[in-house]
Amino acid sequence: xxxxxxxxxxxxxxxxxxxxxxxxxxxxxxxxxxxxxxxxxxxxxxxxxxxxxxxxxxxxxxxxxxxxxxxxxxxxxxxxxxxxxxxxxxxxxxxxxxxxxxxxxxx
Amino acid sequence: xxxxxxxxxxxxxxxxxxxxxxxxxxxxxxxxxxxxxxxxxxxxxxxxxxxxxxxxxxxxxxxxxxxxxxxxxxxxxxxxxxxxxxxxxxxxxxxxxxxxxxxxxxxxxxxxxxxxxxxxxxx
Numbered sequence: 478x479x480x481x482x483x484x485x486x487x488x489x490x491x492x493x494x495x496x497x498x499x500x501x502x503x504x505x506x507x508x509x510x511x512x513x514x515x516x517x518x519x520x521x522x523x524x525x526x527x528x529x530x531x532x533x534x535x536x537x538x539x540x541x542x543x544x545x546x547x548x549x550x551x552x553x554x555x556x557x558x559x560x561x562x563x564x565x566x567x568x569x570x571x572x573x574x575x576x577x578x579x580x581x582x583x584x
Numbered sequence: 585x586x587x588x589x590x591x592x593x594x595x596x597x598x599x600x601x602x603x604x605x606x607x608x609x610x611x612x613x614x615x616x617x618x619x620x621x622x623x624x625x626x627x628x629x630x631x632x633x634x635x636x637x638x639x640x641x642x643x644x645x646x647x648x649x650x651x652x653x654x655x656x657x658x659x660x661x662x663x664x665x666x667x668x669x670x671x672x673x674x675x676x677x678x679x680x681x682x683x684x685x686x687x688x689x690x691x692x693x694x695x696x697x698x699x700x701x702x703x704x705x706x707x
Binding site for chain 1: 619628629630631634643644645646679684691692693694695697698699700
């Protein structure tokens with residue numbers, strides 16, 4: 478299986494900060510990567526698909542970049558609603574795999 | 585509006601069986617591949633299985649292969665997961681999830697999720 482390694486596992490930041498989360502794949506997955514946001518007790522929400530395409534209704538402060546094995550999710554100016562856990566997911570090859578998650582917490 | 589509603593989660597003994605369901609509405613169910621994704625308490629996300637729009641292609645995670653069976657009834661807009669030989673490590677919240685489609689193609693990236701149904705395997 479393709480392993481997805483997310484860093485950091487926890488990120489402490491303040492409202493207005495720019496934050497970045499990295500996801501590394503154990504092999505080339507081209508652009509077959511998605512990013513999700515999950516809040517406690519809720520289902521994940523799709524933010525980015527095909528590595529850089531913003532999903533419908535997602536604020537433009539979110540952006541995704543990368544291809545191959547290294548990918549980044551950036552939040553340009555962190556808002557109170559953005560404190561959550563973020564996951565990456567590859568769908569290049571079965572079995573699909575998720576990163577371990579990054580918990581973005583209030584500093 | 586897309587709506588996915590899982591049901592059927594329960595407390596089951598190790599070695600037991602359970603079938604969970606996902607009722608879909610708000611979109612043309614038969615046009616989309618569907619997936620099951622699970623999340624153990626306090627843990628990350630684990631993809632479980634995918635079934636294509638007409639049911640002709642099916643894939644499983646190694647951790648459930650041979651024990652779980654995904655199926656769908658497009659006439660009833662419902663997705664199923666039959667789980668046999670359940671183990672303690674199968675304890676999780678099980679989400680059904682819909683793949684995203686553009687005008688051109690579809691991807692196994694999930695733009696709609698249900699709220700989940702809890703399966704607990706314990707004696």
